[in-house]
Amino acid sequence: MSYDEANMIAQRSTPLPPPNAAFGHSLRSLWTLNPAIHFLNHGSYGATPRFVQAAQLRWREELEREPVRFMGDILPDALRVAGARLARFVGASPSRLALVENATAGANAVLRSLRWNAGDRIVLANHAYPAVKNTADFLAERHGLHVVEAQVPWPLTDPAALIDAYTDAIKGGARIAIIDHVFSPLAVVTPLDAIVRLCRERGVQVLVDGAHAPGLLPLSLDMLGDMGVDWYVGNCHKWLCAPKGCGFIVATTEGQRDLHPAVISNYFGEGFEKEFAWTGTADPGARLAITAALEFIEALGVERYRSALREQARKAASVLANAWGVVPGATAEMFAAMVTLPLPVTESGSKEAVARWRLKLLKEHNIEVPIHNIGGRLWVRISAQVYNELSDYEALARVFG
Ligand SMILES: Cc1ncc(COP(=O)(O)O)c(C=O)c1O
Incomplete structure (x- = not known):
């Protein structure tokens, strides 16, 4: 069964939102959320619509019909198609985007691929996501690095304070700055351009943690790459409503050099696309259902x-x-x-x-x-x-x- 056939079946049993659908509780039936709960936390893990869940299930069924043929003959192309579709959505060239399990995996890939020198400085915000902070601290302990926190005040009455915090933190120089595009606990959107410009002027490499951004903010990731964002990691399970286990990393050509998934697998050293497409046997249904998630969001407009x-x-x-x-x-x-x-x-x-x-x-x-x-x-x-x-x-x- 091709993806299109699988999609048609999914569509028949679990509809897309009708054109110009009124938003509100009447749309709740498109999800499987418990109707007794006021669900005010889409931000943490998202919630996957029935339509997208059905697509994921169809892919899983397709895999389990002929597991060996699927993994070897169907999956590589199917992943390429899903990746290219997502790349278009986030304004990236397909050759710059690889699918990963989540933003944590993407950030780990970047940070653990760098060839660190003792004394290198990693700048990140005091409100950075714990997994990313932990990765920086882990590497600091291993390689003798310094983690410098940009002190973002809270409450935050002026976005300039965020820029000032990074200006101060990179004053003493840095190997890399990690910038949260949308802060997890603060919910604030970062004025990315200004901070990236600052980093570029000082020769600081940039990793953007865009876990929350896809779907929520218009993205032109090729443009950001040209501006000085070496790596951008994002999640699809939040505001794109894809299943859990679906994120991406966008890396410039230079940023792809020496970049490897945190899990070293069969295709080590065989190129960005091939390495990230296979990090060991796993259920690829979530990543393949990204196409259905994009259709869903596009149906909403x-x-x-x-x-x-x-x-x-x-x-x-x-x-x-x-x-x-x-x-x-x-x-x-x-x-x-x-x-x-x-x-x-x-x-x-x-x-x-x-x-x-x-x-x-x-x-x-x-x-x-x-x-x-x-x-x-x-x-x-x-x-x-x-x-x-x-x-x-x-x-x-x-x-x-
Ligand atoms: C800013 C930020 N970074 C990273 C993550 C980690 O996402 P994941 O658990 O999908 O890797 C989150 C999750 O909420 C986040 O808000």
């Missing part, structure tokens, strides 16, 4: 989707801010589909408090939303998605009303 999420996040943040008498952690323009606000409690932040509040909201109020401890205070990060309505956020507002 990419621009319409993006602006609806932004608008809904803004409205939802207003509902909460007004109800609780709080101010979001950054100005409205700095957020996209997620907003981080102070949780209206006096309790100070701790790992235990974060876990307890999340569970309390889920168990007692049927609300799934992440709580973060930022600078010793508790914050809540809301996500907007087309299956949400303002009533979902009003439910959260009422908990502390």
Whole structure:
């Protein structure tokens, strides 16, 4: 069965959104989410629509019909097709993009491929994603490197403060700067161009952690590459609604030299595409279903989707801010589909408090939303998605009303 045939079957049983579909709870049936839960955390792992799950399942069935023929004769081309489709979507040349399991795997590939010299400096933000921070710390310990944190203030009232934080951090020179395109706990979108320019002027290589960006922000990754982003890693399972286990790395031609997956496999040294396409036997269904995920987002209307999420996040943040008498952690323009606000409690932040509040909201109020401890205070990060309505956020507002 070809992908197109598989897709047709999937489409028949699990529809795409109708043209100009009204966003809100009426779209919830396109997902398999529990309707009893106010799901305000699309940001962490996304949620995969039925249409995309069906495509993933068809690929899995196709694999299991003739596993050997599939892996050897069908998979390489199928991955190439899926990769090229994604490359087009993110504005990258297909030869610059490789599929990886997730952003963590992509960042590890870059950082663990570099030939480090003792004393090299890695600059990253104090709010960088833990897995990426841990990778930097691990390498620092192994190779005698220095990890320098750009101190991004929080709350953040001006995007210039983010640029200043990186300016300060790279002042003493750096081998590489890691820039979060969208910060995970802060939900803030980084003014990437200015920071990349800064790095380029100082000869600092750049890895962008774009875990949240695909689908959410318009991307022109070839252009970013030309500006000085050597590597860009992204996830497809968040705002592109692909299955879990589907991310990518875009690397410039120079950035591909000496770049290897963190897992060294059969095709070591045989080129960017071949090496990343096979890192050992795995279920490729998630990566192959990226095409269905893109069809899904395109059926919603990419621009319409993006602006609806932004608008809904803004409205939802207003509902909460007004109800609780709080101010979001950054100005409205700095957020996209997620907003981080102070949780209206006096309790100070701790790992235990974060876990307890999340569970309390889920168990007692049927609300799934992440709580973060930022600078010793508790914050809540809301996500907007087309299956949400303002009533979902009003439910959260009422908990502390
Ligand atoms: C900024 C950032 N980087 C990296 C990751 C890691 O993503 P994954 O677990 O899919 O590798 C996340 C996940 O939320 C993130 O927000």
